[in-house]
Amino acid sequence: MADILLNSLEIRNFRAFRRLRVNTLGRVNLIVGKNNIGKTCLLEALRLYARRGSPDVILDLLESRDENKLPTSAEVVEPESQALNLRYLFYGRKEVGRERESIQVGPVENPQDTLSISVVWQRQQTGDDGVIRLVPLKPEEYDTVDTPILGIVTQLGSQFTMTRPVTRYLERRRMPAMPSEINEIPSIYLPANGPTNEQIALWRDRSVVEGKRKYVLQALRIIQNDVEDVDLVSNPELKRERTPVVKLKDATNFIPLRSLGEGMNRLFIVALGLVTAQNGILLIDEVESGLHYSAQADLWRLVLQLARELNIQVFATTHSKDCILAFNEATKELAEEDGVLIRLGRKGEEVVTTLFDEEELEIANEQSIEVR
Numbered sequence: 001m002a003d004i005l006l007n008s009l010e011i012r013n014f015r016a017f018r019r020l021r022v023n024t025l026g027r028v029n030l031i032v033g034k035n036n037i038g039k040t041c042l043l044e045a046l047r048l049y050a051r052r053g054s055p056d057v058i059l060d061l062l063e064s065r066d067e068n069k070l071p072t073s074a075e076v077v078e079p080e081s082q083a084l085n086l087r088y089l090f091y092g093r094k095e096v097g098r099e100r101e102s103i104q105v106g107p108v109e110n111p112q113d114t115l116s117i118s119v120v121w122q123r124q125q126t127g128d129d130g131v132i133r134l135v136p137l138k139p140e141e142y143d144t145v146d147t148p149i150l151g152i153v154t155q156l157g158s159q160f161t162m163t164r165p166v167t168r169y170l171e172r173r174r175m176p177a178m179p180s181e182i183n184e185i186p187s188i189y190l191p192a193n194g195p196t197n198e199q200i201a202l203w204r205d206r207s208v209v210e211g212k213r214k215y216v217l218q219a220l221r222i223i224q225n226d227v228e229d230v231d232l233v234s235n236p237e238l239k240r241e242r243t244p245v246v247k248l249k250d251a252t253n254f255i256p257l258r259s260l261g262e263g264m265n266r267l268f269i270v271a272l273g274l275v276t277a278q279n280g281i282l283l284i285d286e287v288e289s290g291l292h293y294s295a296q297a298d299l300w301r302l303v304l305q306l307a308r309e310l311n312i313q314v315f316a317t318t319h320s321k322d323c324i325l326a327f328n329e330a331t332k333e334l335a336e337e338d339g340v341l342i343r344l345g346r347k348g349e350e351v352v353t354t355l356f357d358e359e360e361l362e363i364a365n366e367q368s369i370e371v372r
Contacts (some may be wrong), residue, residue: 003027003311004025004026004027004313005185005313006025006107006281006313007024007025007107008021008022008023008025008107009022009105009107010022010105010106010107010108010109010114011042011045011105012091012102012103012104013090013101013102013103014041014044014045014048014089014090014091014103014104014105015038015041015045015088015089015090015091016036016037016038016041016091016351017038017041017042017045017091017351018091018092019350020038020042020351020352020353021353022108022342022355023108023355024340024355025313025340026338026339026340026357027304027307027308027312027314027338027339028300028303028304028307028313028314028316028331028338028339028340029313029314029315029339029340029341029342030287030316030317030318030323030324030327030339030340030341030342031315031316031317031318031342032317032319032324032341032342032343032344033343033345034345035319037345037351038344038351039285039317039344040285040317042315042344043189043283043285043317044061045103045105046105046187046281046283046315047061047187047189047283048061048103048105048117049105049106049115049185050184050185050186050187050280050281051184051185051187052115052154052156052184053115053117053152053154053162055152055164058086058089058117058152061089062085062086062088064191065088067085067088068085086119086152086166089103089117090103096119096150101118102116102117102118102153103116103117104116104117112157112158112159113156113157114156114157115154115155115156116153116154116155116156117152117153118152118153119150119151119152119153119166120136120137120150120151121136121137121142121145121148121149121150121151122134122135122136122137122148122149122150122151122163123135123141123145123147123148123149124149134149134163134165136151136153150165151163151164151165151166152164185280185281186276186277186278186279186280186281187277187280187281187282187283188273188276188277188280188281188282188283189283189285190269190270190273190282190283190284191285192285192286192289194265194266194269195269200232200242200244200269201232201242212275213230215271215274215302215306216230216268216271216275217229218271218302219267219268219270219271219299219302220264220267220268220271222267222295222299222302223260223261223263223264223267223295224246224248224260224264226248226250227247227248227249228246228249229246229254230244230245230246230247230257230268231244231245231246231247231254232244232245233245233254243256243257244257244265244268245257246260246264261290262290263290263291263292263295265290266289266290266291267291267295267299270284270287270299270303271302274302274303274306274307274310274312274314275306275310277310277312278310278311278312279311279312280312280313281312281313281314281315282312282313282314282315283315283316284314284315284316285317286317286318286319287316287317287318287323288318288320288322288323293320293322293323293325293326296322296323296326296327297326297329297330299326300326300327300329300330301330301333303316303330304331304334304338304339307338324341324361327339327341327361328341328361331361339357339361340355340356340357341356341361342354342355343355343356
């Protein structure tokens with residue numbers, strides 16, 4: 001399929017996945033499966049890939065699961081105890097530094113576009129040019145260096161390699177810029193509990209400046225067809241707090257968006273995510289959260305429309321059969337094959353995928369075959 005960023009996906013050694021392969025991706029991909037199978041892990045891997053192993057994303061992933069708050073052992077002290085908690089990102093939660101294993105995310109059998117992240121013990125070495133560099137330790141050197149430094153090595157194919165001390169990740173200190181030719185992929189992540197108000201304000205401002213406000217209104221009208229305008233208002237006492245408000249037809253004043261229900265707020269968030277992710281990737285955890293089943297097919301129609309118009313590749317998760325039925329209803333109306341359902345399941349200890357295109361998903365639904 002032309003114009004999408006990823007036609008396939010392979011994830012190695014990351015969280016729940018020793019090796020996960022998705023041989024075919026669509027423009028809009030719905031990920032399903034039982035609890036604790038790895039749906040959110042797949043979104044996290046895509047976040048890492050799009051942001052090229054950004055320190056902020058790595059720390060966000062740890063913080064989102066409280067994995068940076070537990071000491072490794074009573075003998076290990078800060079900041080090294082937090083650094084060693086990077087093991088939670090690796091399959092099997094193996095000890096980092098000595099194992100020499102790497103997380104890999106990218107298209108199937110395409111090493112040039114594969115992101116690799118590893119954690120290694122290093123030592124400082126001064127080169128002939130007088131510049132101090134970090135050099136990975138050999139296994140036989142682990143116990144011979146007095147002050148080893150734990151570092152993260154990030155590599156994208158053969159295009160670049162970047163090594164940084166782990167402590168700089170943990171402190172959210174500014175990292176050296178990536179080489180100019182290695183650009184991050186524009187990406188937006190919408191967690192199940194919604195983004196922060198600061199993110200909402202940023203996305204709304206971009207949508208207005210770039211003339212995409214109409215798409216946000218289109219989303220809200222899925223539930224409330226008399227919405228005339230949408231905005232954010234500030235309360236000087238709350239500083240950065242900005243509250244989404246809407247104006248209804250024949251009404252004099254704006255009213256808080258949340259007063260119209262959680263479904264309206266979810267539509268607002270998804271629409272802002274879409275208009276901000278242009279030419280990039282949109283990741284949505286529990287896409288149907290807060291939405292009545294009757295509105296979900298129209299939401300998918302909007303997602304499919306904007307994904308094509310704004311050149312976005314969408315990955316969303318769900319537990320809901322209603323959401324799957326709505327996805328199937330919306331995708332089968334299209335002339336082109338834009339939608340793919342990806343079911344995660346287990347085969348022994350491995351997580352494996354089963355793919356359904358529009359036609360296969362419709363057959364499964366008609367025959368009441370369980371695909372969740």
